[in-house]
Amino acid sequence: MGIVISTFEWVPPFAQGNVKDMRPRWALAEAGLEYEVHPLKPGEADGADYRRWQPFGQVPAYRDDTVALFESGAILLHIAQLSDVLRPRDTQEAADVTSWVFSALSTVEPRVEGMILPKLFNAGEAWVAGWTSHAERLVELRLKSLSAHLEGRDWLAGRFSVADIVMVTVLRGLRNEPVLARYPVVAAYLQRGLARPGFEAAMAAQIETFAAHAPA
Template sequence: MIPVITAFDRSPDGGKGLARDTRVRWALEEAGQSCDVRPVSFASLRQPAHLALNPFGQIPTYEEDDLVLFETGAIVLHIAERHNGLLPVDAAARARAIAWMFAALNTVEPPILERQTAVLLESDKPWTAERLRSIDQRIDVRLGQLSARLGDDEWLDGGFSAGDLMMVSVLLRLGSSGLLDKHPGLAAYLARGEARPAYRRAFEAQRTFNTRPGPSE
């Protein structure tokens, strides 16, 4: 059986690839694996059937034979451990690649998500401009540190890995914020990630999915 992942019935971004199923689609493409995608409406996310797959009512989930997984990081790591293409063979290099996955999700993404919350949920508040300046400063510190480590290297630690997949996916969220303008090395790194054939295929698949004709569920 090929794995089944869940995705928003229609992604709120209209197919820009920012919903987290894109990260799983990308990992599967890098690993040369296919999947079926089951759409989940927003109303269904909080229903028992979906909460049985993910207790926090989020997408994506991953079903493969008897295994049910949630959390994008765990799903990508599961795929990376079972197929070639996303983790080095050397044990120490493999542990470091996993460290970059955690760094992307736990150190770089949190202030970026806090920015998104401020823009989406608090944009009508009198304090938003001042808070955004503070959040952007925290994001900029992280980008500066990441850029310093990357230097002129192509990827974060040797060859492309699941750590790069996750870091590029996180940086993609900065989109039109302009926050990458000060860090041309990171902008180039992001462009290298987006140029990978596996990413292109994953991006096109989610775009086609999110812009398919017909009523939503």
């Protein structure tokens, strides 16, 4: 069977390139590992079969010949162990990578999504402007801390790791937001990540899945 990751069969253009199977696709590209996708048909994410694999109906979920997982952070820590390129070299490097994967998902991503999702999905509702202004101040606190850590570093945990894959995909949500430009060290880190061939390969692969299932 080999490695299989779930994705949606198709999403609208504004979401293409942002769906979170970008993360395992990117890690697998860096690792040079082959994989297949399981594209979810409309409604399939809410069905009992898929919920046994991913209880919240989200993507990505992952399986290989030995194990099944869900949540992009868990999937990336697992993929790193399969790869001579991505596997941490010692106990402290593994601890740093794991800490930063959680940090990207638990400390940074909620602030970023909190700021940008209501502008996309709730445009015009009365509370959006007030909330967004508050949420941008919360994002800025994170960018300030992240900038201090990245000063003089190319990657979060020394050399490139799965933590950078998660953090770059999180920060990419801010690429058109003025708040990012106020933190040039973070903006340069984002550019460094997006310039990797592995990111480009993941993007091309995700778009290919959606193109194959585009509505007539």
